[in-house]
Amino acid sequence: xxxxxxxxxxxxxxxxxxxxxxxxxxxxxxxxxxxxxxxxxxxxxxxxxxxxxxxxxxxxxxxxxxxxxxxxxxxxxxxxxxxxxxxxxxxxxxxxxxxxxxxxxxxxxxxxxxxxxxxxxxxxxxxxxxxxxxxxxxxxxxxxxxxxxxxxxxxxxxxxxxxxxxxxxxxxxxxxxxxxxxxxxxxxxxxxxxxxxxxxxxxxxxxxxxxxxxxxxxxxxxxxxxxxxxxxxxxxxxxxxxxxxxxxxxxxxxxxxxxxxxxxxxxxxxxxxxxxxxxxxxxxxxxxxxxxxxxxxxxxxxxxxxxxxxxxxxxxxxxxxxxxxxxxxxxxxxxxxxxxxxxxxxxxxxxxxxxxx
Amino acid sequence: xxxxxxxxxxxxxxxxxxxxxxxxxxxxxxxxxxxxxxxxxxxxxxxxxxxxxxxxxxxxxxxxxxxxxxxxxxxxxxxxxxxxxxxxxxxxxxxxxxxxxxxxxxxxxxxxxxxxxxxxxxxxxxxxxxxxxxxxxxxxxxxxxxxxxxxxxxxxxxxxxxxxxxxxxxxxxxxxxxxxxxxxxxxxxxxxxxxxxxxxxxxxxxxxxxxxxxxxxxxxxxxxxxxxxxxxxxxxxxxxxxxxxxxxxxxxxxxxxxxxxxxxxxxxxxxxxxxxxxxxxxxxxxxxxxxxxxxxxxxxxxxxxxxxxxxxxxxxxxxxxxxxxxxxxxxxxxxxxxxxxxxxxxxxxxxxxxxxx
DNA sequence: AGGGTTATGGCAACCGGTTGACATGGTCTT
DNA sequence: AAGACCATGTCAACCGGTTGCCATAACCCT
Numbered sequence: 001x002x003x004x005x006x007x008x009x010x011x012x013x014x015x016x017x018x019x020x021x022x023x024x025x026x027x028x029x030x031x032x033x034x035x036x037x038x039x040x041x042x043x044x045x046x047x048x049x050x051x052x053x054x055x056x057x058x059x060x061x062x063x064x065x066x067x068x069x070x071x072x073x074x075x076x077x078x079x080x081x082x083x084x085x086x087x088x089x090x091x092x093x094x095x096x097x098x099x100x101x102x103x104x105x106x107x108x109x110x111x112x113x114x115x116x117x118x119x120x121x122x123x124x125x126x127x128x129x130x131x132x133x134x135x136x137x138x139x140x141x142x143x144x145x146x147x148x149x150x151x152x153x154x155x156x157x158x159x160x161x162x163x164x165x166x167x168x169x170x171x172x173x174x175x176x177x178x179x180x181x182x183x184x185x186x187x188x189x190x191x192x193x194x195x196x197x198x199x200x201x202x203x204x205x206x207x208x209x210x211x212x213x214x215x216x217x218x219x220x221x222x223x224x225x226x227x228x229x230x231x232x233x234x235x236x237x238x239x240x241x242x243x244x245x246x247x248x249x250x251x252x253x254x255x256x257x258x259x260x261x262x263x264x265x266x267x268x269x270x271x272x273x274x275x276x277x278x279x280x281x282x283x284x285x286x287x288x289x290x291x292x293x294x295x296x297x298x299x300x301x302x303x304x305x306x307x308x309x310x311x312x313x314x315x316x317x318x319x320x321x322x323x324x325x326x327x328x329x330x331x332x333x334x335x336x337x338x339x340x341x342x343x344x345x346x347x348x349x350x351x352x353x354x355x356x357x
Numbered sequence: 358x359x360x361x362x363x364x365x366x367x368x369x370x371x372x373x374x375x376x377x378x379x380x381x382x383x384x385x386x387x388x389x390x391x392x393x394x395x396x397x398x399x400x401x402x403x404x405x406x407x408x409x410x411x412x413x414x415x416x417x418x419x420x421x422x423x424x425x426x427x428x429x430x431x432x433x434x435x436x437x438x439x440x441x442x443x444x445x446x447x448x449x450x451x452x453x454x455x456x457x458x459x460x461x462x463x464x465x466x467x468x469x470x471x472x473x474x475x476x477x478x479x480x481x482x483x484x485x486x487x488x489x490x491x492x493x494x495x496x497x498x499x500x501x502x503x504x505x506x507x508x509x510x511x512x513x514x515x516x517x518x519x520x521x522x523x524x525x526x527x528x529x530x531x532x533x534x535x536x537x538x539x540x541x542x543x544x545x546x547x548x549x550x551x552x553x554x555x556x557x558x559x560x561x562x563x564x565x566x567x568x569x570x571x572x573x574x575x576x577x578x579x580x581x582x583x584x585x586x587x588x589x590x591x592x593x594x595x596x597x598x599x600x601x602x603x604x605x606x607x608x609x610x611x612x613x614x615x616x617x618x619x620x621x622x623x624x625x626x627x628x629x630x631x632x633x634x635x636x637x638x639x640x641x642x643x644x645x646x647x648x649x650x651x652x653x654x655x656x657x658x659x660x661x662x663x664x665x666x667x668x669x670x671x672x673x674x675x676x677x678x679x680x681x682x683x684x685x686x687x688x689x690x691x692x693x694x695x696x697x698x699x700x701x702x703x704x705x706x707x708x709x710x711x712x713x714x
Numbered sequence: 715a716g717g718g719t720t721a722t723g724g725c726a727a728c729c730g731g732t733t734g735a736c737a738t739g740g741t742c743t744t
Numbered sequence: 745a746a747g748a749c750c751a752t753g754t755c756a757a758c759c760g761g762t763t764g765c766c767a768t769a770a771c772c773c774t
Contacts, residue, residue, distance in 0.1 A: 054723095082760090121478045295454070401754075439732045717773090732757100735754105
């Protein structure tokens with residue numbers, strides 16, 4: 001039964017003890033408030049606002065008007081409780097301060113908000129333990145997750161994938177979806193370039209031991225170097241930061257190579273900084289290259305020759321893939337992202353003929 | 358009354374039709390499962406796990422053991438529904454790809470996860486409308502928000518602050534908490550440095566019109582320039598990116614100043630890039646300075662002289678302040694963050710005596 | 715006009731915790 | 745030994761939506 005209270009004055013009337021249902025402590029209106037104002041049942045409000053067509057146009061209009069007046073918003077938690085869908089996905093990163101992730105974040109954020117999803121960002125600070133803790137903390141409140149540059153063991157990743165949908169970036173694990181760059185394409189272009197310049201002996205400055213991508217790059221380099229008859233040594237593992245690259249100079253010089261291929265741009269930049277301080281001429285005495293083409297790589301002098309990854313696209317694709325799966329659509333096949341060699345000033349022909357042992 | 362069923366075999370017994378309460382569709386255990394396994398009421402489980410001391414040590418141990426075995430996690434949504442607390446805060450940024458925000462993100466993330474809070478990141482892409490939309494979308498699911506470099510109108514910010522606690526970074530609005538750098542300290546150091554080198558006429562390359570911080574820097578520069586008898590012109594507004602800085606070179610040269618103070622490092626770097634392409638000698642013909650000391654500022658050549666902001670600390674303080682308020686503690690007074698001048702290679706004495714009109 | 719079909723909206727149970735009120739049993743006090 | 749008090753654990757209502765099921769009303773057909 002409908003009461004005859006002047007509903008326009010609930011505000012004034014509500015100044016009494018509790019004004020039950022009229023105006024809640026939190027200030028936010030609920031479907032019950034809307035239902036009362038529109039003179040229908042709460043369930044009808046729920047349907048009118050989220051099941052288009054289920055309710056007659058006239059009633060729906062009345063409900064929408066009431067919702068509008070009350071500035072009603074669905075409570076995402078209440079909705080999630082029953083449906084199990086939080087409309088939220090997580091992006092887990094090894095290191096937020098590494099410029100490689102900017103593109104990934106931006107791409108992911110765009111793709112997520114385009115579908116009305118909210119993005120949560122968690123950082124593992126290059127530690128598998130921290131990453132595991134972060135993941136288990138946010139797992140219950142997300143619908144799925146994107147693991148970029150994960151430092152987790154493959155088994156652990158599979159465990160997570162059992163609980164919630166997972167998409168990996170720059171990492172491959174059996175039975176888990178992944179967005180990967182075309183490593184061999186990039187490495188081939190890089191080796192062709194170095195070969196053409198006349199380099200015969202290279203060093204690879206590897207990344208963290210747990211980095212899947214560092215391993216892949218090494219494998220491709222090894223294969224390519226062999227087939228071209230080039231010498232190749234691995235120097236590492238290195239911390240994937242400017243400091244890490246800086247610390248590697250001595251070993252690079254000791255290796256007597258004419259070119260150094262760094263696992264990523266940060267290491268390459270650090271190496272160049274250290275070289276400059278030690279009066280080692282880059283690129284003439286030593287050519288240096290990186291991977292990723294991060295912000296800063298074209299700023300540094302000499303500007304860095306590097307293999308560009310489509311990071312923003314990777315973030316976007318990862319989220320789209322995840323969301324497609326969540327929506328029940330079968331995600332389109334994930335072809336590898338193209339890797340393009342960007343030739344700048346940090347590579348040149350070696351000054352003297354390579355010393356062949 | 359306690360039943361005598363062999364509780365150790367619920368798993369086997371649970372293989373029947375639905376195993377109601379035994380194992381849920383989602384795979385996650387609930388307090389009901391834990392309660393059953395531990396032989397207590399659900400409410401006791403809730404208290405044991407979240408109200409330390411409320412339950413006897415013996416019972417609590419039993420419950421914790423059961424929870425452990427079932428790999429129980431609280432459902433954050435269910436909890437939030439009743440308590441109204443989501444244990445989540447939002448960080449809203451104008452532009453994720455701007456390196457200034459790295460430090461803020463990292464500091465905020467650290468402070469948040471230290472207290473068990475989850476951080477949501479939203480990007481406004483330098484647009485007030487996008488920012489407003491993002492904020493209203495995430496508002497119901499967060500306990501509070503940090504607005505860094507907000508492009509929102511002051512009134513709108515106040516509106517938001519009424520609904521949820523808000524802490525601002527690099528922006529001041531009446532009655533809203535804010536973490537601010539000590540602008541006058543930084544500007545004073547900068548002007549002292551330029552004055553000492555012999556510069557008599559400066560240009561300020563301002564940022565976006567809606568940037569509160571750009572305005573503040575300008576005011577402080579104006580005041581300091583006046584008291585030192587230096588000439589000062591404003592050139593702008595400029596888009597706060599490298600491109601934006603690049604585009605400003607012509608006007609800077611036309612202004613015939615010996616030093617350019619850019620709103621931020623990105624603009625400064627862009628200006629230097631354009632100068633290098635036009636064979637304008639930095640720092641001898643033109644000194645350039647920035648603000649923030651972002652990643653890349655010491656990489657660029659010449660390395661940029663800039664006013665460093667404690668960005669990571671800003672992010673951390675903002676979150677701590679917010680969390681203190683949420684916990685009912687009165688947040689400690691927010692003293693301004695110190696701003697330190699970092700002198701590098703982009704500033705020098707002007708080549709010829711300053712032209713005084 | 716009668717019987718059948720469909721569109722519409724209400725009822726109530728449920729999602730998974732939280733918490734005030736209260737029953738119970740044990741300990742302490744005098 | 746009796747009463748007061750405290751510690752412990754249970755009951756049940758509630759947070760705000762969602763959804764299966766059903767009652768009702770409206771419309772259709774012959």
